[in-house]
Amino acid sequence: MAEIVKHARPKGFFENFDRRPGAIHKNMHYCPGCGHGILHKIMAEAIADFGIQDDTVIISPVGCSVFAYYYFDCFGISVPHGRAPSVGTGLNRANPKNIVISYQGDGDLGAIGFNNFIQAANRGENLCVLFVNNAIYGMTGGQMAPTTLPGQKTVTSPGGRSVMNDGYPMKVAEMVSTLDAPVYVERAALSTTRNIMKARKAVRKAIKNTVDKKGFSMVEVLAGCPINLKLNGKEMNEFIDTQMARFFPLGCLKDEADQRDPVKRTEGEHDPERVREALYPVKVQKGVDDDFRNPSKIFEKERKIKVAGFGGQGVLSLGNMIATMGKLRNFNASWLPSYGPEMRGGTANCSVILSRKTVGSPIVDKDCNLLIVLNQPSMDAFLPILKKNGVLIYDSSTIDPPKVSKDKIVYAVKASDIAKRLGDLRYANSVILGALSVVMEDCFLEGEDKKDFDRTFEEAIMDCFSNKESVIQLNIESFYAGKQAVQRI
Ligand SMILES: Cc1ncc(C[n+]2csc(CCOP(=O)(O)OP(=O)(O)O)c2C)c(N)n1
Ligand code: SF4
Numbered sequence: 001m002a003e004i005v006k007h008a009r010p011k012g013f014f015e016n017f018d019r020r021p022g023a024i025h026k027n028m029h030y031c032p033g034c035g036h037g038i039l040h041k042i043m044a045e046a047i048a049d050f051g052i053q054d055d056t057v058i059i060s061p062v063g064c065s066v067f068a069y070y071y072f073d074c075f076g077i078s079v080p081h082g083r084a085p086s087v088g089t090g091l092n093r094a095n096p097k098n099i100v101i102s103y104q105g106d107g108d109l110g111a112i113g114f115n116n117f118i119q120a121a122n123r124g125e126n127l128c129v130l131f132v133n134n135a136i137y138g139m140t141g142g143q144m145a146p147t148t149l150p151g152q153k154t155v156t157s158p159g160g161r162s163v164m165n166d167g168y169p170m171k172v173a174e175m176v177s178t179l180d181a182p183v184y185v186e187r188a189a190l191s192t193t194r195n196i197m198k199a200r201k202a203v204r205k206a207i208k209n210t211v212d213k214k215g216f217s218m219v220e221v222l223a224g225c226p227i228n229l230k231l232n233g234k235e236m237n238e239f240i241d242t243q244m245a246r247f248f249p250l251g252c253l254k255d256e257a258d259q260r261d262p263v264k265r266t267e268g269e270h271d272p273e274r275v276r277e278a279l280y281p282v283k284v285q286k287g288v289d290d291d292f293r294n295p296s297k298i299f300e301k302e303r304k305i306k307v308a309g310f311g312g313q314g315v316l317s318l319g320n321m322i323a324t325m326g327k328l329r330n331f332n333a334s335w336l337p338s339y340g341p342e343m344r345g346g347t348a349n350c351s352v353i354l355s356r357k358t359v360g361s362p363i364v365d366k367d368c369n370l371l372i373v374l375n376q377p378s379m380d381a382f383l384p385i386l387k388k389n390g391v392l393i394y395d396s397s398t399i400d401p402p403k404v405s406k407d408k409i410v411y412a413v414k415a416s417d418i419a420k421r422l423g424d425l426r427y428a429n430s431v432i433l434g435a436l437s438v439v440m441e442d443c444f445l446e447g448e449d450k451k452d453f454d455r456t457f458e459e460a461i462m463d464c465f466s467n468k469e470s471v472i473q474l475n476i477e478s479f480y481a482g483k484q485a486v487q488r489i
């Protein structure tokens with residue numbers, strides 16, 4: 001049957017590119033002559049023709065096509081550099097109805113993300129990978145890619161790629177076609193009209209395989225980056241056909257889709273209760289009723305808490321205990337540890353947010369309501385983020401009294417000294433927890449709540465140390481020692 005060449009904008013694109021910020025909503029952001037625009041058109045046409053807009057997810061990589069989701073009238077997601085096949089695996093495994101297109105450049109797929117790609121291919125994930133080989137890192141200004149040709153000049157190979165120093169161009173399609181799992185691998189080019197029509201056929205086949213759940217399909221597309229190769233349109237196409245196609249021969253390397261049964265995997269579960277159980281098992285008791293709402297005013301606002309100190313002082317577990325308290329009282333709680341190089345002996349910190357509403361970002365880098373610091377560098381680093389009327393609790397055995405404005409509430413406790421007296425510096429966190437319970441009683445809690453909260457503190461300690469039962473009792477003792485010793489300054 002003769003092919004019909006369509007010139008109109010395919011229906012798989014939005015009429016207006018309203019996801020694109022700024023004033024331009026009719027045009028794509030690609031440079032003239034760029035291969036990405038041609039490939040997008042082929043994809044949009046196929047998505048509309050197959051009627052799969054509602055189930056299709058296009059994963060944009062990091063590269064010039066990072067904003068591909070501006071254009072397609074289907075789901076779009078942008079992911080970290082090279083991680084599209086892994087995110088695609090998650091999308092498929094969670095909901096096999098998804099038709100996932102992993103759109104990737106040669107830097108994204110061939111360099112930083114190669115292992116993600118090859119492992120997904122080897123697992124036979126139901127993915128359509130469209131691999132744009134333009135022999136260069138386009139987005140970052142023309143550095144050498146794994147597919148840059150021998151002798152090709154780039155900004156990082158100004159004398160031309162040397163195979164001695166930099167190796168040979170990577171033949172991704174050949175490599176992936178040797179694996180057992182992939183069902184379809186083809187290399188096409190976006191140069192002449194004839195080649196574009198062949199590329200169109202290949203892309204449609206790969207997408208159709210994905211619709212039919214046949215497993216892993218990949219089309220490598222030789223494409224132009226006229227800007228970084230400093231070529232005009234005609235020269236660009238000649239470069240693709242004469243230079244690139246010599247290293248990357250066009251054609252089908254593997255096509256076994258017809259002989260394969262659709263991929264069937266155990267479906268993911270969508271039971272939020274079971275997910276909560278698995279992620280946050282309440283080890284001590286069931287907690288309070290789901291409709292429990294503590295009436296104290298402190299809980300009307302989101303509480304943003306920063307805990308910081310030396311690695312050995314149990315800073316991260318202190319944050320975890322506070323988050324656990326929130327969890328035990330039906331708050332939405334987030335706990336975000338910072339695993340920087342400081343974890344090797346220096347300072348460590350974590351952010352905790354407790355809220356009646358859904359927590360957006362788990363980061364506390366400003367607007368902190370409660371700052372707990374256990375060493376001087378943390379005091380210096382984080383005191384500036386404590387907001388007006390915020391509470392500061394600090395370890396007065398290691399930190400000099402801070403100079404703070406009158407609009408801050410300050411409590412001091414000799415946490416490290418008390419912990420050492422009780423036998424281990426690591427109890428300092430429970431001493432601080434005791435100080436926190438006094439802050440809560442002084443500033444926020446009334447009547448029955450006070451009793452409720454002492455129990456909650458104890459339960460949080462039991463929950464967090466449930467796999468080290470021998471230390472629970474001493475942590476509870478440390479908690480009450482902190483309660484006794486804390487002073488409001
Ligand atoms: C983790 C990480 N490392 C490096 C970068 C910088 N970076 C952005 S795009 C890119 C390469 C893009 O090249 P390619 O995948 O070939 O896409 P093209 O722009 O050529 O389509 C790099 C290295 C980044 N954004 N993130
Ligand atoms: S820099 Fe190259 S790959 Fe990026 S949009 Fe321009 S032509 Fe396309």
Ligand SMILES: [Mg+2]
Binds near residue numbers: 135145
């Ligand atoms: Mg590239």
